[in-house]
Amino acid sequence: MMAWRLVIGLGLTALTLVIAGRRIWWLYSLIRSGQPDHGRSADLGKRMWTQATEVFGQSKLLKRPIPGLAHFFTFWGFVLLLTVYIEAYGALFDPDFAIPLIGRSAVLGFLQDFIALAVLASIIAFAVMRIRQAPERRHRSSRFYGSHTGGAWLILFLIFNVVWTMFLYRGAASASGHLPYESGAFVSIGVGNLLAPLGQGVNEVLDTIGLLAHIGVMLGFLIVVLYSKHLHIFVAPINVAGKRMPNGLGPLLPMESRGKEIDFEDPDENDIFGRGTVEDFTWKGMLDFATCTECGRCQDQCPAWNTGKPLSPKLVIMDLRDHLFAKAPYLIGGQDMPEEGAVTLPGTKEAGDGHHHGVPESGYGRITGSGAEQAVRPLVGTAEVGGVIDPDVLWSCTTCGACVEQCPVDIEHVDHIVDMRRYQVLIESEFPTELGTMFRNLENKGNPWGQNQSARMDWAKGLDFEVPVHEGETLDDDVEYLFWIGCAGAFDENARKTVRATAELLHRAGVNYRVLGQGETCTGDPARRSGNEFIFQILAQQNVETLNTVFEGREAGRRKIVTTCPHCFNTLGREYPQLDGHYEVVHHTQLLNQLVRDKKLVPVAGTDGPDVTYHDPCYLGRHNEVYSPPRELVGASGAQLSEMPRHADRGLCCGAGGARMWMEEHIGKRVNLERVDEAIATDTTKIATGCPFCRVMLTDGLTTRESEGEARNQTEVLDVAQLLLAGVTRGGPSDGQVDRDDSDPE
Numbered sequence: 001m002m003a004w005r006l007v008i009g010l011g012l013t014a015l016t017l018v019i020a021g022r023r024i025w026w027l028y029s030l031i032r033s034g035q036p037d038h039g040r041s042a043d044l045g046k047r048m049w050t051q052a053t054e055v056f057g058q059s060k061l062l063k064r065p066i067p068g069l070a071h072f073f074t075f076w077g078f079v080l081l082l083t084v085y086i087e088a089y090g091a092l093f094d095p096d097f098a099i100p101l102i103g104r105s106a107v108l109g110f111l112q113d114f115i116a117l118a119v120l121a122s123i124i125a126f127a128v129m130r131i132r133q134a135p136e137r138r139h140r141s142s143r144f145y146g147s148h149t150g151g152a153w154l155i156l157f158l159i160f161n162v163v164w165t166m167f168l169y170r171g172a173a174s175a176s177g178h179l180p181y182e183s184g185a186f187v188s189i190g191v192g193n194l195l196a197p198l199g200q201g202v203n204e205v206l207d208t209i210g211l212l213a214h215i216g217v218m219l220g221f222l223i224v225v226l227y228s229k230h231l232h233i234f235v236a237p238i239n240v241a242g243k244r245m246p247n248g249l250g251p252l253l254p255m256e257s258r259g260k261e262i263d264f265e266d267p268d269e270n271d272i273f274g275r276g277t278v279e280d281f282t283w284k285g286m287l288d289f290a291t292c293t294e295c296g297r298c299q300d301q302c303p304a305w306n307t308g309k310p311l312s313p314k315l316v317i318m319d320l321r322d323h324l325f326a327k328a329p330y331l332i333g334g335q336d337m338p339e340e341g342a343v344t345l346p347g348t349k350e351a352g353d354g355h356h357h358g359v360p361e362s363g364y365g366r367i368t369g370s371g372a373e374q375a376v377r378p379l380v381g382t383a384e385v386g387g388v389i390d391p392d393v394l395w396s397c398t399t400c401g402a403c404v405e406q407c408p409v410d411i412e413h414v415d416h417i418v419d420m421r422r423y424q425v426l427i428e429s430e431f432p433t434e435l436g437t438m439f440r441n442l443e444n445k446g447n448p449w450g451q452n453q454s455a456r457m458d459w460a461k462g463l464d465f466e467v468p469v470h471e472g473e474t475l476d477d478d479v480e481y482l483f484w485i486g487c488a489g490a491f492d493e494n495a496r497k498t499v500r501a502t503a504e505l506l507h508r509a510g511v512n513y514r515v516l517g518q519g520e521t522c523t524g525d526p527a528r529r530s531g532n533e534f535i536f537q538i539l540a541q542q543n544v545e546t547l548n549t550v551f552e553g554r555e556a557g558r559r560k561i562v563t564t565c566p567h568c569f570n571t572l573g574r575e576y577p578q579l580d581g582h583y584e585v586v587h588h589t590q591l592l593n594q595l596v597r598d599k600k601l602v603p604v605a606g607t608d609g610p611d612v613t614y615h616d617p618c619y620l621g622r623h624n625e626v627y628s629p630p631r632e633l634v635g636a637s638g639a640q641l642s643e644m645p646r647h648a649d650r651g652l653c654c655g656a657g658g659a660r661m662w663m664e665e666h667i668g669k670r671v672n673l674e675r676v677d678e679a680i681a682t683d684t685t686k687i688a689t690g691c692p693f694c695r696v697m698l699t700d701g702l703t704t705r706e707s708e709g710e711a712r713n714q715t716e717v718l719d720v721a722q723l724l725l726a727g728v729t730r731g732g733p734s735d736g737q738v739d740r741d742d743s744d745p746e
């Protein structure tokens, strides 16, 4: 019998390794066919720490405690049960095999049995979650809507088989005297005690059956994993190791073509602008696609998906993956790409029968299989032209970053979406028509509103102190901060109240600052997020030139900018270094908070401070991890903070990011209404925020709800700076007064 079990065990293993090896080589070749990507191995120490915390510590998954713990135990089950498989293969050769040195330790025996039980409990928890979240019942509100649910159940079943076959083989080994552990392996020994009455001969047969079944299940599992979304078990650690390493979500990356940054002043005629085909993605992009676990955490948080838009970040990644895999014969299989015009696309009306995973929003399913149509279909296009990603999907994204923040395997959805937008804008000139006006305004007037540059200082009219405007070349040495007003602060009536309040607070605190007045132009954020890198580069270069002159001769640490706009904050501080503009940029809530701590601003708490809820701007919170300073300021101003259910890193976008501020929202519920409904439900009288664009969106939403009678008329949207100013002036001549959104500052 020993000889047979050795032959069967090794034979099955050899066959599996051949199949697995072929698949691994195919996957490796496919991902290597992507474009080069740089900087994925820099900061080795930080990467190792990320590997330790995210992969071994499962830190991202543990943000949701119940599924997180279940996954934690399953992951560590895979790690610890490797020792059981070493013992199992050893037992093929010698029934009394034990791992050298540690193989008879009661501690190891206990850990093996304990983790196997924990895995069993975890798969029961997963099963309950899947039943409760069943997409058949919950449709779009299920995070598994669109995922391969059948495959997930198969995996749970296979894991269950790993556990029971382990206890069968170890129990029988215990009963027949072959288990390496005399104590510790409490379940195996317990099963052994139950089996002992069957006798030595029967238990030796059961030992062999259990052992071969245990090995067979693992080999089957290996093949299923390599051919399914559970591929993430192997590729997730690599993907996490290769992630971008900024704090928060960080900047968008400069445009590269074949691994070289594009020179927009003199581009090469062969340069690829953005991603127009799946093979234009870098190897890291392709690894992202292959790594998706289909867990749906990104979809669950996406403001577009949650308001009935066709965009699901999960489905975008799945569609790109399925298209990449289906197109593989043309990329690495030696199959010739069809000649241009040689293939007529079927002209699908709607997704029709091709609904991928039963999801009408999914574009891949419009054309399936690896036929010639797959090779030539557009990456972005409507159902009529067989596009993999629908334009309505692409343009619904607010670049809020909730998907990236949530993704347990660090997939970089926003980069991929913006890269596809770049191709659409720069090569195809295909974008929502409203964006055309915004682009023209940026080119001709230097701001998305199309206002005259001469009106940039109108916000300061009527203030009872003088706002110091920088004149000349470099800043005087005693000036500490450049106060960057931004286009919203300069031209939007409501945002002007924020910059007026901030200027007054800086004035009261005695901060020596200057504003640039007409020297400012748009930072280029809306152009970049909408894919128009060309306009971004023009505006950014202009600003960097101005700022480098202003700060000339100042060392790092003294090139300080404060701004009230998180988009300017992000672009000036995180993206201008790409153009050699290096400044220390703070958001006004950070500076004001410091001034309060330094007692340069002393708010007076009211006796009946208003109840306030705070909306986290995505480009302040998730993109730059500034969560506490605005909240501390709300508290310092004497207000009571009441959080919305979705706040901080799970905050819901207002709907304006990703240049959505400049596009019509004609599908589903408006994102700003979704957010305002959540704010109204807190039953507070003030909605505070720290972003001019959030403020516009929330104010619009509140106005709509007030007109429908669904919000109290006295509820108002304010910037945190206004709350603080009210606290600082409390008891004075202008006691607690703030510019209300319905009053004119001039």
Ligand code: SF4
Pocket (backbone or CB within 6 Å): 298, 301, 302, 303, 304, 305, 311, 312, 313, 396, 397, 398, 399, 400, 401, 402, 403, 404, 413, 414
């Ligand atoms: S960035 Fe925000 S809107 Fe865009 S796909 Fe991700 S979660 Fe959805």
Ligand code: SF4
Pocket (backbone or CB within 6 Å): 291, 292, 293, 294, 295, 296, 297, 298, 299, 313, 314, 317, 403, 406, 407, 408, 409, 410, 411
């Ligand atoms: S959160 Fe990440 S792994 Fe999960 S479905 Fe979304 S992209 Fe895939």
